[in-house]
Structures are given as structure tokens and as C-alpha cells.
Amino acid sequence: MQSLPKPEIIFTHESDLDGLISGLLLKRLAQKLFGEEIPLEAYHNQSWRQRAFHEKSAWVADMTFETRLDRVNWLVIDHHATDVVAQDAVLVHDTGKSAGLLCYELCKEHGFESPALDRLVHLSNVADLFLEKDPDFDLANDYANLVKTYQFWNLIELIQRNPEQLLDHPLLEVMAVKRRVEDPLGYAWSLSNITELSPYVGFVDTMVGNINLIVHQLLETAATPYSALLTLFRKANGTIIVSVRSRNGDALRIAEKLHGGGHANASGATLPRSVQSVSEAVRYLRHILSPAAPAAGPSNESLENAFDSVASRSERNRRKEIRGNFDS
Numbered sequence: 452m453q454s455l456p457k458p459e460i461i462f463t464h465e466s467d468l469d470g471l472i473s474g475l476l477l478k479r480l481a482q483k484l485f486g487e488e489i490p491l492e493a494y495h496n497q498s499w500r501q502r503a504f505h506e507k508s509a510w511v512a513d514m515t516f517e518t519r520l521d522r523v524n525w526l527v528i529d530h531h532a533t534d535v536v537a538q539d540a541v542l543v544h545d546t547g548k549s550a551g552l553l554c555y556e557l558c559k560e561h562g563f564e565s566p567a568l569d570r571l572v573h574l575s576n577v578a579d580l581f582l583e584k585d586p587d588f589d590l591a592n593d594y595a596n597l598v599k600t601y602q603f604w605n606l607i608e609l610i611q612r613n614p615e616q617l618l619d620h621p622l623l624e625v626m627a628v629k630r631r632v633e634d635p636l637g638y639a640w641s642l643s644n645i646t647e648l649s650p651y652v653g654f655v656d657t658m659v660g661n662i663n664l665i666v667h668q669l670l671e672t673a674a675t676p677y678s679a680l681l682t683l684f685r686k687a688n689g690t691i692i693v694s695v696r697s698r699n700g701d702a703l704r705i706a707e708k709l710h711g712g713g714h715a716n717a718s719g720a721t722l723p724r725s726v727q728s729v730s731e732a733v734r735y736l737r738h739i740l741s742p743a744a745p746a747a748g749p750s751n752e753s754l755e756n757a758f759d760s761v762a763s764r765s766e767r768n769r770r771k772e773i774r775g776n777f778d779s
């Protein structure tokens with residue numbers, strides 16, 4: 452059994468159930484191993500990139516392994532694609548499992564497990580990896596939707612930091628109703644509101660419903676001519692986030708063109724701040740994704756500037772509310 456470095460802090464991903472489960476499991480594991488309450492911090496991708504590290508030791512879950520995390524006395528547990536090989540950090544990595552499942556396996560190695568946690572981690576794993584063949588797929592998405600609907604820290608407070616309290620939580624009934632009522636309406640609306648960005652990429656406007664599931668269904672049934680579909684989400688600070696989904700691995704390639712990342716078929720990126728409306732985003736994305744566009748690289752900056760100079764005033768002033776609730 453691997454001995455784990457004692458962390459000053461635990462970091463996890465704020466945007467989904469996988470991050471939440473990972474964070475709570477690691478907190479409990481640290482408590483069990485070291486008898487101390489270790490602080491938990493959660494980040495979205497953007498704020499994570501800006502986080503400077505002063506900690507001499509840390510545990511990190513559900514964040515892509517990168518060179519700046521490769522530190523002595525750091526433990527990283529993740530499942531996002533990475534090319535970085537760990538030299539100094541302890542890396543627990545498997546793209547075939549959710550971060551929550553990897554954390555739970557670590558907990559089991561160190562002596563705690565329960566039927567309730569088995570069930571919860573299974574559901575979270577099904578939702579995070581989008582295991583559509585699993586009989587629990589719909590229910591798993593209801594669980595994942597709790598975090599999207601009520602937010603990471605609210606939910607943690609509501610369950611008093613006990614992951615077990617999520618199991619059969621009364622709020623799941625609300626999620627089931629949302630799924631039954633909102634998703635069919637949202638699917639029909641989105642299907643009639645798709646804009647071509649390139650011959651292979653479509654932008655899906657969203658109104659109501661679980662956007663993740665709606666886009667999945669559009670891809671699954673080949674309801675559109677596109678092999679990759681994009682949705683947009685505006686963050687509170689005004690920046691626009693793109694979420695990309697595909698079935699052939701294109702999603703990651705597209706996200707990388709936009710300086711983002713994620714999984715082969717589920718990834719995301721943040722658009723430059725100068726892009727402030729849906730119509731601007733569509734123009735920008737068409738420009739970047741056009742077959743003639745140069746590959747992404749440090750020179751993409753000039754591409755963005757070029758875009759800025761073409762975007763007309765009137766276009767820039769025409770604002771449209773971006774709906775959705777997705778952050779990859």
C-alpha cells in the first residue's frame with residue numbers, strides 16, 4: 452500500500468459531482484490518516500489556472516495533471532488526458548475511471564468503504580463518464596444535475612459534508628421532474644436552433660433542460676449533419692465558455708484550437724474577453740474553426756486581434772442573453 456503525503460490543503464474541481472465526491476472523499480481520507488481537518492478548496496478551470504501555489508504539500512483531484520502540479524509531496528488523482536509524466540508528484544491517473552472512483556479506490560486501500568459509498572460513487576462515475584448503456588444512466592444524471600442546479604458549496608452544506616446524505620436525497624425528485632418536463636421541451640427547441648460553424652461543427656442554442664443530455668441525444672440520433680456540437684454559457688464575470696461534445700474524438704481537438712481542453716468527446720474552452728455576445732461568438736468560432744484557419748499556437752493572439760478588428764460596432768453592441776448552465 453502506497454503511503455500518502457500529508458496535505459496542507461485539498462483541491463478539487465468545483466463544476467461537477469465528480470469534483471464534489473472526490474473532494475469529500477479525500478477530506479475524509481485525510482481525516483482518517485492524519486486525524487486532522489484539512490481545508491478543501493474547489494476551482495473552476497479558469498480560476499484554477501490563476502491559482503498560485505504556496506503549499507508545500509497538497510492533494511489534487513479531478514484537475515488535469517500538468518507540470519506546475521508535479522511537486523514533491525503532492526498527490527494528484529485525475530482522469531483527464533495529459534502528456535505530462537510525473538517526476539516528483541504521486542500521480543494516480545486513469546482516463547477510464549472518474550476522479551471520484553479513483554479517490555474511492557484509494558479510500559478502500561486505506562480501509563474505508565460502505566455500501567452507500569459504493570452506490571454513490573457508481574452513480575457519479577456513470578454520470579461523469581457518460582456511460583449511457585448503464586441502467587442507472589438517467590438516475591446518475593439526476594445526481595449530477597444536483598450540483599449544476601444547486602451549486603457545489605450549497606450542496607455540500609446541505610448534506611453536512613457527508614456524501615452519504617446525497618443518496619436518495621429528496622431534491623432528486625425535483626431533478627426527475629426537471630428531466631421529464633424540461634428535457635423534451637429543450638430538445639425540441641434546440642433542434643430547431645442550430646447554427647453551422649463549419650461543415651462538421653454546429654452551435655446548439657439552448658433554452659431549458661439538461662443541456663448535456665440534450666446535446667448527447669442530438670449526437671446520438673444523428674439529428675444534425677454535424678459530428679461535433681458546441682454550446683455556450685456566459686459566466687457571472689461576462690466571459691463566454693464553450694462546451695464541445697462529439698462522438699468521434701473531435702471535441703478535444705476543437706477545444707484545443709480554442710486553447711481549452713478536457714476529454715476526447717467532452718471538452719471546453721473559454722473565449723477571449725472581447726467576445727461578448729452569441730453573435731460575436733458565432734463569428735469568432737466560424738473564423739477559428741474554418742478549415743483554412745491556422746493551427747492554434749502562441750500566434751492565436753494575433754488571430755483574436757484580427758477578429759476584434761473585423762467585428763463591427765453594431766454587432767458588438769447587439770447583446771443576446773446566453774442561456775445554459777454548462778461548464779465542462
Ligand SMILES: [Mn+2]
Nearest residue numbers: 469513550579
Ligand atoms: Mn471528472
